[in-house]
Amino acid sequence: MRNYFHYPVPLKSSIIVFSRVSNHQKQLRFALVCFLLTILHVNCEAHDGYDLWLRYSPLPASTADTYRSAIKGWFITSQSPTANIVRDELNRALPVMLGNRVAELRSPTTQQQVVFGTTQSPLLSGLASELAGLAADGFIIKSTTVYGKRSWVVVGSTEQGMLYGAFHFLRLLRTGNNLSDIKSSPRTKVRVLNHWDNLDRTVERGYAGFSIWDWHKLPDYIDPRYYDYARANASIGINATVLTNVNANALILTPQYLQKVKALADIFRPYGIKVYLTARFSAPIEIGKLPTADPLDEKVQQWWRAKIDEIYTYVPDFGGFTVKANSEGQPGPQNYERTHADGANMLAQALKPHNGIVMWRAFVYDNKVPVDRTKQAYNEFKPLDGKFLPNVMVQVKNGPLDFQPREPFHPLFGSMPSTAILPEFQITQEYLGFATHLFYQGPLFKETLDANTFVKGNSSPVSGVVDGSLFNHQMTGMAGVANIGTDRNWCGHPVAQANWYAFGRLAWDHQLSPLSIAEEWVRMTLSNDPQVVSTVTSIMMASREAAVNYMTPLGLHHIMGWDHHYGPGPWISNKPRADWTAVYYHRADSLGVGFNRSQSGSNALEQYAPQVREIFNNPETCPEQYLLWFHHVAWNKRMKSGRTLWDEMCYHYQQGVDTVAWMKSQWESLSGKIDADTHAHVSKLLAIQLKEARWWRNSCLLYFQQFSRMPLPSGVEAADQTLEYYESLQFPYAPGIRPKW
Numbered sequence: 001m002r003n004y005f006h007y008p009v010p011l012k013s014s015i016i017v018f019s020r021v022s023n024h025q026k027q028l029r030f031a032l033v034c035f036l037l038t039i040l041h042v043n044c045e046a047h048d049g050y051d052l053w054l055r056y057s058p059l060p061a062s063t064a065d066t067y068r069s070a071i072k073g074w075f076i077t078s079q080s081p082t083a084n085i086v087r088d089e090l091n092r093a094l095p096v097m098l099g100n101r102v103a104e105l106r107s108p109t110t111q112q113q114v115v116f117g118t119t120q121s122p123l124l125s126g127l128a129s130e131l132a133g134l135a136a137d138g139f140i141i142k143s144t145t146v147y148g149k150r151s152w153v154v155v156g157s158t159e160q161g162m163l164y165g166a167f168h169f170l171r172l173l174r175t176g177n178n179l180s181d182i183k184s185s186p187r188t189k190v191r192v193l194n195h196w197d198n199l200d201r202t203v204e205r206g207y208a209g210f211s212i213w214d215w216h217k218l219p220d221y222i223d224p225r226y227y228d229y230a231r232a233n234a235s236i237g238i239n240a241t242v243l244t245n246v247n248a249n250a251l252i253l254t255p256q257y258l259q260k261v262k263a264l265a266d267i268f269r270p271y272g273i274k275v276y277l278t279a280r281f282s283a284p285i286e287i288g289k290l291p292t293a294d295p296l297d298e299k300v301q302q303w304w305r306a307k308i309d310e311i312y313t314y315v316p317d318f319g320g321f322t323v324k325a326n327s328e329g330q331p332g333p334q335n336y337e338r339t340h341a342d343g344a345n346m347l348a349q350a351l352k353p354h355n356g357i358v359m360w361r362a363f364v365y366d367n368k369v370p371v372d373r374t375k376q377a378y379n380e381f382k383p384l385d386g387k388f389l390p391n392v393m394v395q396v397k398n399g400p401l402d403f404q405p406r407e408p409f410h411p412l413f414g415s416m417p418s419t420a421i422l423p424e425f426q427i428t429q430e431y432l433g434f435a436t437h438l439f440y441q442g443p444l445f446k447e448t449l450d451a452n453t454f455v456k457g458n459s460s461p462v463s464g465v466v467d468g469s470l471f472n473h474q475m476t477g478m479a480g481v482a483n484i485g486t487d488r489n490w491c492g493h494p495v496a497q498a499n500w501y502a503f504g505r506l507a508w509d510h511q512l513s514p515l516s517i518a519e520e521w522v523r524m525t526l527s528n529d530p531q532v533v534s535t536v537t538s539i540m541m542a543s544r545e546a547a548v549n550y551m552t553p554l555g556l557h558h559i560m561g562w563d564h565h566y567g568p569g570p571w572i573s574n575k576p577r578a579d580w581t582a583v584y585y586h587r588a589d590s591l592g593v594g595f596n597r598s599q600s601g602s603n604a605l606e607q608y609a610p611q612v613r614e615i616f617n618n619p620e621t622c623p624e625q626y627l628l629w630f631h632h633v634a635w636n637k638r639m640k641s642g643r644t645l646w647d648e649m650c651y652h653y654q655q656g657v658d659t660v661a662w663m664k665s666q667w668e669s670l671s672g673k674i675d676a677d678t679h680a681h682v683s684k685l686l687a688i689q690l691k692e693a694r695w696w697r698n699s700c701l702l703y704f705q706q707f708s709r710m711p712l713p714s715g716v717e718a719a720d721q722t723l724e725y726y727e728s729l730q731f732p733y734a735p736g737i738r739p740k741w
């Protein structure tokens, strides 16, 4: 009898051989080894976050045993670059999670197994009808009989579907879920990351180092990170990446750079990721030497056609363009008195023969300072509904202003029924504490997706616009501004990875709950220990509301520091444009605070469906979380709690600080339960977050108190500095500042 015990550990020697010894000795040694392994397991699993949520480690013995009884080996039916990626991933994951015995089989005939493949394989073609009802790139995981053996199959109708299925299968194992029959397919088609990365490797609103695209060394030097980036995205269903900043540089469209773009596209292709670029509208002038970029000028049209044909010679499956036009100084069709539709359609026409698309952003504001900036996108785009070509999507930020901790949903959702609408979220935390604050955005994304637009009956959620079901659109997607950089852990804050993860998971399926996504992420990234899972998910789920409270409670917005948007700045005034100041947005005076967007004010509410308008227009029925977004409210107005508005505001700021203190103490309780480096890192960041939450509370309350002239209610801590002190703070080198163009 072979006398060995095989235990999967993340250490070099995973096989421990026992020599001839008595049973008692054996038991003692066994206990000792287990004890040592437990210690080593906790202490040796140090990780630096580079592996993201793809960090495989040994499953608890009983869980591994359960899986091993159903999985003796695995087999891949396809042969393709994508199949090789699946093979690598399984080889990377299964031996660690389940032990070396669960290995690749030469043929699928011998034992209980998992078969990965597509319905093109004769072995799996019988499942084609089951996959037929699923959207492209969906997959099924199913228990079935293969050559007489009860087995699991992971099948897509495409190679990409198989890849997504394989990652999902591993996710089930990694999170300790029971294997059961699953059908899954993406609810949106273009699941795209927008990188605001410049060619000099700075990242606009980036807080995790420099751009991961090493343009200078491309295409000859291929950073291994490119593969890891693609792998991480594929694991959560992201299938598109816009490599360059929306504040675009035309150089990216020149041959010198297109070679570099090609190198990246070639790497990403087998992972099912298409490459897109930002198109600078004035490129025909800047690199084409034409006198104009007028979209109706024939020479301009010809130039773009030739340029686009050229791009496809480098990247045959090039996805298309994202365009920011006539916004914040970017050139666009309005420079030539043409509309956004004229501009978008010109590019769409040239992309069409190649199946490329245009993602045309609705984040616009022109040179005239508007009465209410939140109305501008709707005013410019709503009249263009039905005028865009079918391969154009209008890309709309989640709220009508600009990625605030909380905004009502953007009124363009649902109001352009004949146009494909692509929502844009900001995964990078420009207004959300940079990469210093723990701010889990799952609840924020979901709040927008679940918001009821009432545009088509009583149940018309934004998600119905996004997945195309509300107006029967085939072109669908979800865009997120990436929070990725060269920091070893990719996103700066160890927990900021969860926002990238949540974005991908929700773009795939907006029905998932932020809590379940957080739990998956914690289990895959930190630990399956129930205490860790429940504590970290509670911290994550509390974090969004905490930040709203200590930054912009009750509907306040855009009172961050000037330009860099770091820290509080409700006093910001006297800037080149009124709508670049905080006082424009909060409108505090001796009577009250808030922006009146009701019928008696800017009437931004007219842009919403009547049912929404009715609820929001009346300060008595307007949800308090949006109160100061839509109303100018008296300081002594009675709130639902019975407190005055002033007292309520004070309590919200205090509550924000208290929640961060609670988050910190909860995190401390996990010492020794998760890897020490990650624990220490997050712990230090939470200390900064607590300090900054107090800074927000103190400075905002001192500032608004000048207008309310009311005392702080009991239980709200007084500031330890003067308002002048807070106003004097300057941060000329805060990260992520946009370059001056």
Ligand code: BDP
Residues within 6 Å of the ligand: 204, 205, 246, 247, 324, 328, 363, 402, 403, 430, 738
């Ligand atoms: C704002 C950012 C700015 C971006 C702009 C955009 O401050 O850096 O260029 O959004 O989305 O929030 O175009």
